[in-house]
Amino acid sequence: MNSYLLTGATGFLGSEIYQKIKKETLTLGRSPSSDIFFDFGSVVSDFPKVKMVIHCAGKAHSIPKTEDEKEAFFSMNTKGTSFLLESLEASMAIPETFVFISTVSVYGLEKGLGIKEESPLLGDSPYARSKILAEKMLEEWSNRTGVKLIILRLPLIAGNHPPGNLGAMINAIKKGFYFSLRNNTSKKSIVLAEDVAKLIPQIHGKCGIFNLTDRIHPSISEIEQVLSDRFNRSLKSIPFQLVNFMAKVGDQISFFPVNTNRLEKLTSSLTFDDSKAVTDLNWKPTPVLDFLKNKIDIKK
Numbered sequence: 001m002n003s004y005l006l007t008g009a010t011g012f013l014g015s016e017i018y019q020k021i022k023k024e025t026l027t028l029g030r031s032p033s034s035d036i037f038f039d040f041g042s043v044v045s046d047f048p049k050v051k052m053v054i055h056c057a058g059k060a061h062s063i064p065k066t067e068d069e070k071e072a073f074f075s076m077n078t079k080g081t082s083f084l085l086e087s088l089e090a091s092m093a094i095p096e097t098f099v100f101i102s103t104v105s106v107y108g109l110e111k112g113l114g115i116k117e118e119s120p121l122l123g124d125s126p127y128a129r130s131k132i133l134a135e136k137m138l139e140e141w142s143n144r145t146g147v148k149l150i151i152l153r154l155p156l157i158a159g160n161h162p163p164g165n166l167g168a169m170i171n172a173i174k175k176g177f178y179f180s181l182r183n184n185t186s187k188k189s190i191v192l193a194e195d196v197a198k199l200i201p202q203i204h205g206k207c208g209i210f211n212l213t214d215r216i217h218p219s220i221s222e223i224e225q226v227l228s229d230r231f232n233r234s235l236k237s238i239p240f241q242l243v244n245f246m247a248k249v250g251d252q253i254s255f256f257p258v259n260t261n262r263l264e265k266l267t268s269s270l271t272f273d274d275s276k277a278v279t280d281l282n283w284k285p286t287p288v289l290d291f292l293k294n295k296i297d298i299k300k
Helices: 012-024 067-090 126-145 164-175 193-202 220-230 240-250 260-267 275-281 288-294
Strands: 004-007 025-029 052-055 097-103 112-115 148-154 156-158 179-181 190-192 208-211 236-238 270-272
Touching: 004 012, 012 025, 012 193, 052 067, 067 126, 097 126, 126 148, 156 164, 156 193, 156 288, 164 220, 179 220, 190 193, 190 288, 208 275, 220 288, 236 240, 240 260
Parallel strands: 004 025, 004 052, 052 097, 097 148, 112 270, 148 208, 156 190, 179 236
Antiparallel strands: none
């Protein structure tokens, strides 16, 4: 019997997890490279039994502009999870442990320090709400089936060739097109994909909801400086007063790239408390700045 069934194995985080456990893993998903094809849109009854299911597949990293685009989050993150659970039951392949990759977006906060897992789930974006619904569904399923459920709520994820805002920052700095906000000391939680992957084999049989971070919560300025040094690029900066003026203009012009709300989000600290993971899961993360300084790929 294989130890793991992994969804999302071709994604950014999923591929890191797969590299750590591939000898004992079957992959599940829409990709032609998956060991088992599953479109997350119907119930099947031929899943193999494994000790742990790791549900890493999901929709993220896009801002929906239409109702169809909003619904796509629920179709994949919520309904897709439901079809996965139903298929496990139909296949009589209930695992001992189920790991769900969630997000700190469920808290719905744009600023705050040391936010704990017990904080209310106020996220109202389609992405956040779809993950909240999936979490609640999984908790009910876990209570009914007796499966040990682990929910990992992740912040910004670092690694080689990351998607999202960090990837955009890295590409802009490499090309010399990046402009930083001068003296931006706001701190952000971040975690290394490789550290999350290393944790997975250690948490079989555990249960609970956990934030994961690198425990350092570097400032935006620190991340920018380390990346500019790594790629040997000078860092161009814009005075806050100028950006603040531009933000006020943006409040009046909808298509402007910055407004006061975006500026506040950029300049506000947002960090999460992962002490529960340290105590219960023996979480020992790597400082992300060390990875960015010494290990991030500079060739592409």
